[in-house]
Amino acid sequence: MAGNFFRVRCPDCDNEQVVFGKASTTVNCAVCGTTLATPTGGDATFSGEVLETVEQRA
């Protein structure tokens, strides 16, 4: 189980970015710097809208 990636839309600039579901550090939007994901120790909490889940296939 490698964990999933999620396509998240930035709430501020509508940039779409793929974020690791178990991110261990805060993930910021590459365009405007808004926080998109906050680590919680398990699955990250996403600040933007999750558009889709991108499952990793080994």
Ligand SMILES: [Zn+2]
């Ligand atoms: Zn942004």
